[in-house]
Amino acid sequence: MAKLSLNQRAALLSVILLVVTILIWEAAIPAQQAVGELTEYERLTGGGAPRAGVPAPSQVIVKAWEELSNPFYDAGPNDKGIGIQIGYSLYRVLTGYLLAALVAIPLGFLIGMSQVAFKALNPFIQVLRPISPLAWMPLALFIIQDSEASAIFVIFICSIWPMLINTAFGVAGVRQDWVNVARTHELGHLRTAFTVILPAAAPTIVTGMRISIGIAWLVIVAAEMLVGGTGIGYYVWNEWNNLDLTSVVFSILMIGIVGMLLDCAFGVVQRAVAYVE
Amino acid sequence: MSKPFLSVENLTQIYPDGQGGDLTVFEDATFGVEKGEFVVILGHSGCGKSTIMNILAGLAEPSSGVVKMDGFEVSGPSLDRGVVFQNYSLLPWLSTLKNVTFGVAARHPEWSRQQVIDHSKNYLAMVGLEGDVIHRKPSQLSGGMRQRVSIARAFANHPKLLLLDEPFGALDALTRGTIQDELLKIWGGTEQTVFMITHDIDEAILLADRILLMSNGPFARVAESVEITIPRPRNRTDIVEHANYYAIRNHLVHFLGQRSKEISGKAKGSATNRPETVRIDRTGPAADGPGDAPRRLRAVIT
Structure with missing residues (x-):
């Protein structure tokens, strides 16, 4: 045992925790009583009907296997595979997020470079930033008149702030020495921005992008519950209306896994742009 | 005599002192540097050495005065003036x-x-x-x-002018020695004009053709220009044997330890703002023959 490395011990502990949790969960769900054991009275009052309850992990695993073995089936508006639903959510998140990046990063550059722009825009940022993105939904639905685009707008508005603030912060914090190196080498403004300021601020900018994608993924579930139609958020809400809690638990797990993968992707980018002073 | 390659004329730097008043860091700094010359500036912290360096590099603007290189006024940074910063x-x-x-x-x-x-x-x-x-x-x-x-x-x-801002300040003594030697070697192969800031007197003597001494700030000025009358190529172990070494070193130590304080603030007294040229040569006229005469030595008058 003492020979195991730190990582091995941590992995072992993780597996033990997982198994113990699942066993406790499984044991805590009372088994459905067989219909034969019911009294006549219970049968008459509906005791024999399948009862909605929190599913046992074994049921969730069966459900997951079923869903994941055919993730892209499409049997009408209310019955689509999990892959299709997640695909819709990712499409909305990435569209809103990329639009936000296109606005936030150049604007953040400007704010970071210019004290005047920073002071002028700061009050607006401070007021707009704490607004829950879902609060924009009614206004977005009214103005855009399209639920799909409104969901994308909500993602846009929630992911813009961390990127904007981090870009401005990163750009403003670039060491004057490095800017001086660019100046003594007669680099123009554009070349200084791309060859010195951007790489110097990149770790801070990517951190902002990573926070943004996390928030966007949190918000899309709620946004899709509101706008409906497609997407993982809609799927959760639809299964709740169907009282299919097994599917609800399964989709909750899927939301977590996709969120983790998005975060990992940005973790890779973060490592690529990191530098040691 | 014609204008030197680099000519610094009546440079003055005034900063707000944070209490509504002004603080004159240095006043009427005037000196010249010839092409191919290695000039070192010595002075206490706060006399504005780094500010002069930044002005020469074009990274800062003086409150008044001009810097001319090759006859043209310096404004803004340029590839013609290379900079080696203290923090690399x-x-x-x-x-x-x-x-x-x-x-x-x-x-x-x-x-x-x-x-x-x-x-x-x-x-x-x-x-x-x-x-x-x-x-x-x-x-x-x-x-x-x-x-x-x-x-x-x-x-x-x-670059036409190489500016070194305390390049060895952050290094340990042994490494500093090695890199000084390398700097001398690489510089010896070129006709590079160098202007350097340092705190280290021995380093200054080893490297420089001429040392500019600054009085203490505020109202600092470039007070003296000391010629280093030790022939090149120099070597750190041999120059200490040279007759002029300790004479020059003592002069510098004396200036930095005592006179820089005494003359500080009394700038306007003399008729000229130019540093007084000091030439210390103990080798005598016989040893100062053509073969032995320092190649790069010359008086600079702006």
């Missing part, structure tokens, strides 16, 4: 080689990629950086190696 100022996300090619490519945009790389490698080799080392990031290099990269970057660009 290497870009940490680039490899050692790329830090140099970065500068070379900016200087010679018309060169091919290969030309830029070859030229950069040559200069890195001159400061003893070859092989795998040049692909490491600055954070993986020692302080001495980083400063070598910075020196290579500056020399590779052949």
Whole structure:
């Protein structure tokens, strides 16, 4: 045992925790009583009907296997595979997020470079930033008149702030020495921005992008519950209306896994742009 | 006499002192540097050495006064004035080689990629950086190696004026000695004009043709210009044997230890703002023959 490395011990502990949790969960769900054991009275009052309850992990695993073995089936508006639903959510998140990046990063550059722009825009940022993105939904639905685009707008508005603030912060914090190196080498403004300021601020900018994608993924579930139609958020809400809690638990797990993968992707980018002073 | 290559005229720097008033750091600094000359400026902290350096580099604007190089007034930074900063100022996300090619490519945009790389490698080799080392990031290099990269970057660009801002200030004494030797070697092969700041008297004597001494701030001024009458090539172990070494060293120590304080603030007294030229030569007229005479020595009058 003492020979195991730190990582091995941590992995072992993780597996033990997982198994113990699942066993406790499984044991805590009372088994459905067989219909034969019911009294006549219970049968008459509906005791024999399948009862909605929190599913046992074994049921969730069966459900997951079923869903994941055919993730892209499409049997009408209310019955689509999990892959299709997640695909819709990712499409909305990435569209809103990329639009936000296109606005936030150049604007953040400007704010970071210019004290005047920073002071002028700061009050607006401070007021707009704490607004829950879902609060924009009614206004977005009214103005855009399209639920799909409104969901994308909500993602846009929630992911813009961390990127904007981090870009401005990163750009403003670039060491004057490095800017001086660019100046003594007669680099123009554009070349200084791309060859010195951007790489110097990149770790801070990517951190902002990573926070943004996390928030966007949190918000899309709620946004899709509101706008409906497609997407993982809609799927959760639809299964709740169907009282299919097994599917609800399964989709909750899927939301977590996709969120983790998005975060990992940005973790890779973060490592690529990191530098040691 | 014609104007020197670099001429600094009546440079004055005034900062707000934070209490509504003004603080004059230095006043009417006037001096010249000849082409190919190695000039070192010595003075206490706060006398504005670094500010003068930044003004020469074009990174700062003086409150009044002008700097002329080759007859043209200096405004803004330029590739003609290369700078080696005390903290190396290497870009940490680039490899050692790329830090140099970065500068070379900016200087010679018309060169091919290969030309830029070859030229950069040559200069890195001159400061003893070859092989795998040049692909490491600055954070993986020692302080001495980083400063070598910075020196290579500056020399590779052949600036008309090379500015060294306490380049060895952050290095330990042994490394400092090695890199001073390398600097002398690489400088000896060129006709590079160098202007350098240092705190280290021995370093100044080893490297310089002429040492400018500044009085203490506020109202600091360039008080003296001391010629280093020790022939080149110099060597750190041999120059201490030279008859002039301790005479010059004592003069510098005396100035920095005592007179820099005494004369501080009394700028306007003399008729001229030019530093007083001091020439100390104990070798006698016989030893000062043509063969022995310091090659780079000359009086500079602006």
